[in-house]
Amino acid sequence: MALAFRNTLALVMLWLLPPQSVAGPGYLACYYGCLGVCFTAGVAAAGICPPAGLSGAAACTSGCAAACTPTLLACFSEDTRVQVLNGTGVAVVPLSAVAPGQRLWSFYQSKPLAVKVLENQRLQGNFSFVELVVVSGDQRFSLAITESHNMPRLRRSAPELREAHLEVATAEELRVGDIVATGVSRLGFGVVSELRRMQKSVKHVLTTETGSVVANNILSSTICDGRDDIYNRSSWLVTLNQWQALHEERLKQM
Structure with a gap:
Protein backbone atom coordinates (compact mmCIF):
# COMPACT_ATOMS: atom_id res chain seq x y z
CA MET A 1 0.00 0.00 0.00
CA ALA A 2 2.78 2.41 0.94
CA LEU A 3 4.65 1.68 -2.29
CA ALA A 4 1.50 2.23 -4.36
CA PHE A 5 0.92 5.55 -2.61
CA ARG A 6 4.47 6.66 -3.25
CA ASN A 7 4.25 5.79 -6.93
CA THR A 8 0.94 7.62 -7.24
CA LEU A 9 2.44 10.65 -5.53
CA ALA A 10 5.41 10.50 -7.89
CA LEU A 11 3.07 10.62 -10.87
CA VAL A 12 1.24 13.59 -9.38
CA MET A 13 4.52 15.40 -8.83
CA LEU A 14 5.54 14.63 -12.39
CA TRP A 15 2.38 16.33 -13.65
CA LEU A 16 3.20 19.36 -11.50
CA LEU A 17 6.62 19.72 -13.07
CA PRO A 18 7.93 23.21 -13.78
CA PRO A 19 8.21 24.31 -17.45
CA GLN A 20 11.28 22.09 -17.98
CA SER A 21 8.72 19.34 -18.52
CA VAL A 22 8.08 20.64 -22.03
CA ALA A 23 11.76 20.23 -22.87
CA GLY A 24 11.53 16.64 -23.98
CA PRO A 25 11.83 12.97 -23.12
CA GLY A 26 15.44 13.32 -21.99
CA TYR A 27 14.47 15.55 -19.10
CA LEU A 28 11.32 13.57 -18.33
CA ALA A 29 13.17 10.25 -18.28
CA CYS A 30 15.79 11.65 -15.92
CA TYR A 31 13.23 13.34 -13.66
CA TYR A 32 10.83 10.41 -13.49
CA GLY A 33 13.64 7.93 -12.88
CA CYS A 34 15.00 10.12 -10.12
CA LEU A 35 11.55 10.46 -8.53
CA GLY A 36 11.04 6.70 -8.65
CA VAL A 37 14.23 6.08 -6.69
CA CYS A 38 13.70 9.01 -4.36
CA PHE A 39 10.13 8.12 -3.36
CA THR A 40 10.89 4.42 -2.88
CA ALA A 41 14.42 4.49 -1.45
CA GLY A 42 14.96 8.04 -0.25
CA VAL A 43 16.92 11.16 -1.11
CA ALA A 44 20.30 9.63 -0.34
CA ALA A 45 19.70 6.67 -2.64
CA ALA A 46 18.67 9.01 -5.46
CA GLY A 47 21.98 10.81 -5.09
CA ILE A 48 20.49 14.30 -5.03
CA CYS A 49 21.05 17.36 -2.89
CA PRO A 50 17.76 19.20 -2.33
CA PRO A 51 17.72 22.80 -1.06
CA ALA A 52 18.31 23.15 2.67
CA GLY A 53 15.25 22.72 4.85
CA LEU A 54 13.31 20.51 2.47
CA SER A 55 12.33 16.94 3.22
CA GLY A 56 9.98 14.24 1.95
CA ALA A 57 8.15 14.95 -1.31
CA ALA A 58 9.49 18.50 -1.53
CA ALA A 59 13.06 17.23 -1.25
CA CYS A 60 12.47 14.68 -4.01
CA THR A 61 10.82 17.05 -6.46
CA SER A 62 13.21 19.97 -5.92
CA GLY A 63 16.30 17.80 -5.80
CA CYS A 64 15.38 15.81 -8.91
CA ALA A 65 14.50 18.95 -10.88
CA ALA A 66 17.92 20.42 -10.09
CA ALA A 67 19.76 17.17 -10.79
CA CYS A 68 18.12 16.71 -14.20
CA THR A 69 18.42 20.29 -15.44
CA PRO A 70 21.78 19.52 -17.15
CA THR A 71 19.90 17.16 -19.49
CA LEU A 72 18.40 20.27 -21.09
CA LEU A 73 20.88 20.39 -23.94
CA ALA A 74 19.61 23.02 -26.35
CA CYS A 75 20.60 26.40 -25.02
CA PHE A 76 21.48 29.90 -26.15
CA SER A 77 24.24 32.29 -25.17
CA GLU A 78 23.20 35.02 -22.75
CA ASP A 79 23.97 37.76 -25.29
CA THR A 80 21.51 36.32 -27.83
CA ARG A 81 18.98 38.88 -29.06
CA VAL A 82 15.38 38.11 -29.99
CA GLN A 83 12.42 40.10 -31.30
CA VAL A 84 9.64 40.63 -28.75
CA LEU A 85 6.19 41.58 -30.01
CA ASN A 86 4.44 44.19 -27.91
CA GLY A 87 1.51 46.55 -28.28
CA THR A 88 3.44 49.03 -30.41
CA GLY A 89 5.38 46.68 -32.66
CA VAL A 90 8.57 44.67 -32.36
CA PHE A 107 8.46 31.42 -38.69
CA TYR A 108 6.31 28.38 -39.30
CA GLN A 109 5.51 27.02 -42.75
CA SER A 110 7.33 30.06 -44.16
CA LYS A 111 4.94 32.49 -42.44
CA PRO A 112 5.87 34.92 -39.64
CA LEU A 113 4.44 33.91 -36.30
CA ALA A 114 4.34 35.35 -32.77
CA VAL A 115 5.20 32.40 -30.52
CA LYS A 116 4.59 32.31 -26.78
CA VAL A 117 7.53 31.88 -24.43
CA LEU A 118 7.02 28.95 -22.05
CA GLU A 119 10.35 29.11 -20.28
CA ASN A 120 13.55 31.13 -20.18
CA GLN A 121 15.86 29.68 -17.57
CA ARG A 122 19.35 31.04 -16.86
CA LEU A 123 21.90 28.40 -15.85
CA GLN A 124 25.48 28.83 -14.66
CA GLY A 125 28.32 26.36 -15.15
CA ASN A 126 30.90 25.50 -17.79
CA PHE A 127 29.24 24.92 -21.16
CA SER A 128 30.59 24.07 -24.62
CA PHE A 129 29.24 26.37 -27.33
CA VAL A 130 29.43 26.61 -31.09
CA GLU A 131 29.20 30.04 -32.69
CA LEU A 132 28.01 29.99 -36.27
CA VAL A 133 28.58 32.94 -38.58
CA VAL A 134 26.02 33.15 -41.38
CA VAL A 135 26.21 35.27 -44.53
CA SER A 136 22.96 36.12 -46.31
CA GLY A 137 23.44 38.49 -49.25
CA ASP A 138 25.21 41.55 -47.86
CA GLN A 139 24.15 40.73 -44.29
CA ARG A 140 26.15 38.84 -41.69
CA PHE A 141 24.69 37.20 -38.57
CA SER A 142 26.18 35.15 -35.75
CA LEU A 143 24.64 32.94 -33.08
CA ALA A 144 26.28 31.08 -30.18
CA ILE A 145 24.46 27.90 -29.11
CA THR A 146 25.38 24.80 -27.15
CA GLU A 147 26.87 21.86 -29.07
CA SER A 148 23.71 19.74 -28.85
CA HIS A 149 21.37 22.55 -29.87
CA ASN A 150 19.03 21.52 -32.69
CA MET A 151 19.12 23.70 -35.81
CA PRO A 152 17.25 23.66 -39.13
CA ARG A 153 19.63 23.05 -42.06
CA LEU A 154 18.90 22.75 -45.76
CA ARG A 155 19.27 19.18 -46.96
CA ARG A 156 22.21 18.85 -49.33
CA SER A 157 19.95 17.13 -51.88
CA ALA A 158 17.33 19.90 -51.72
CA PRO A 159 16.30 21.12 -55.20
CA GLU A 160 15.45 24.62 -53.96
CA LEU A 161 15.58 26.97 -50.97
CA ARG A 162 12.37 26.19 -49.13
CA GLU A 163 11.47 25.56 -45.49
CA ALA A 164 9.98 22.22 -46.55
CA HIS A 165 13.50 21.07 -47.49
CA LEU A 166 15.05 21.77 -44.08
CA GLU A 167 16.34 18.94 -41.90
CA VAL A 168 17.47 19.05 -38.25
CA ALA A 169 21.13 18.99 -37.20
CA THR A 170 22.88 19.69 -33.91
CA ALA A 171 25.26 22.64 -33.74
CA GLU A 172 28.26 20.31 -33.63
CA GLU A 173 27.04 18.62 -36.83
CA LEU A 174 27.00 21.88 -38.78
CA ARG A 175 29.74 22.46 -41.35
CA VAL A 176 31.05 25.50 -43.20
CA GLY A 177 29.06 25.76 -46.42
CA ASP A 178 25.82 24.50 -44.90
CA ILE A 179 22.72 26.55 -45.65
CA VAL A 180 20.53 27.58 -42.72
CA ALA A 181 17.34 29.63 -42.43
CA THR A 182 17.36 33.31 -41.50
CA GLY A 183 14.52 35.59 -40.53
CA VAL A 184 14.49 39.36 -40.68
CA SER A 185 11.32 40.68 -42.34
CA ARG A 186 10.70 37.36 -44.09
CA LEU A 187 12.08 33.84 -44.11
CA GLY A 188 15.39 33.68 -45.94
CA PHE A 189 18.52 31.58 -46.18
CA GLY A 190 22.22 32.08 -45.55
CA VAL A 191 25.49 30.18 -45.79
CA VAL A 192 27.52 29.17 -42.73
CA SER A 193 30.87 30.88 -43.32
CA GLU A 194 32.56 30.20 -39.97
CA LEU A 195 32.19 27.90 -36.98
CA ARG A 196 33.92 28.68 -33.69
CA ARG A 197 34.03 26.62 -30.53
CA MET A 198 34.10 28.27 -27.13
CA GLN A 199 33.29 27.82 -23.46
CA LYS A 200 30.78 29.99 -21.64
CA SER A 201 29.75 30.20 -17.99
CA VAL A 202 26.07 31.01 -18.61
CA LYS A 203 23.41 29.59 -20.91
CA HIS A 204 19.68 30.17 -21.37
CA VAL A 205 17.15 27.36 -21.77
CA LEU A 206 14.48 28.99 -23.92
CA THR A 207 11.31 27.08 -24.82
CA THR A 208 8.49 28.37 -27.02
CA GLU A 209 5.11 26.86 -27.83
CA THR A 210 6.11 25.91 -31.39
CA GLY A 211 9.64 24.76 -30.58
CA SER A 212 11.16 27.51 -32.72
CA VAL A 213 12.38 31.12 -32.53
CA VAL A 214 14.34 33.65 -34.55
CA ALA A 215 17.50 34.42 -32.57
CA ASN A 216 20.07 36.93 -33.84
CA ASN A 217 18.12 36.85 -37.13
CA ILE A 218 18.72 33.09 -37.50
CA LEU A 219 15.87 30.56 -37.31
CA SER A 220 16.50 28.09 -34.51
CA SER A 221 14.72 25.40 -32.56
CA THR A 222 14.00 25.54 -28.83
CA ILE A 223 13.76 21.75 -28.59
CA CYS A 224 15.90 20.68 -25.65
CA ASP A 225 16.37 17.02 -26.51
CA GLY A 226 19.77 17.05 -28.17
CA ARG A 227 20.03 14.43 -30.91
CA ASP A 228 16.91 12.49 -29.96
CA ASP A 229 15.88 10.06 -32.68
CA ILE A 230 12.24 9.96 -31.60
CA TYR A 231 11.91 12.79 -34.12
CA ASN A 232 12.07 12.59 -37.90
CA ARG A 233 15.24 14.64 -38.18
CA SER A 234 15.14 14.55 -41.97
CA SER A 235 12.31 17.12 -41.79
CA TRP A 236 12.33 20.34 -39.77
CA LEU A 237 8.57 20.84 -40.06
CA VAL A 238 7.77 17.24 -39.13
CA THR A 239 10.11 17.48 -36.13
CA LEU A 240 8.28 20.59 -34.89
CA ASN A 241 4.91 18.87 -35.34
CA GLN A 242 6.15 15.79 -33.48
CA TRP A 243 7.50 17.88 -30.61
CA GLN A 244 4.21 19.78 -30.33
CA ALA A 245 2.20 16.54 -30.38
CA LEU A 246 4.45 14.97 -27.75
CA HIS A 247 3.84 17.89 -25.39
CA GLU A 248 0.26 18.71 -26.40
CA GLU A 249 -1.34 18.17 -23.00
CA ARG A 250 1.30 20.14 -21.11
CA LEU A 251 1.22 22.96 -23.67
CA LYS A 252 -2.53 23.35 -23.09
CA GLN A 253 -1.84 24.16 -19.44
CA MET A 254 0.56 27.02 -20.22
Missing part, protein backbone atom coordinates in the same frame (compact mmCIF):
# COMPACT_ATOMS: atom_id res chain seq x y z
CA ALA A 91 11.46 45.35 -29.99
CA VAL A 92 14.87 43.69 -30.19
CA VAL A 93 15.96 42.68 -26.68
CA PRO A 94 18.61 40.46 -25.09
CA LEU A 95 17.42 36.98 -24.18
CA SER A 96 18.13 37.76 -20.53
CA ALA A 97 15.23 40.26 -20.61
CA VAL A 98 12.65 37.79 -21.93
CA ALA A 99 9.95 36.46 -19.60
CA PRO A 100 7.48 33.56 -19.94
CA GLY A 101 4.24 34.68 -21.55
CA GLN A 102 5.87 37.14 -23.94
CA ARG A 103 5.68 36.51 -27.67
CA LEU A 104 8.73 36.25 -29.89
CA TRP A 105 9.22 36.43 -33.63
CA SER A 106 9.49 33.12 -35.45
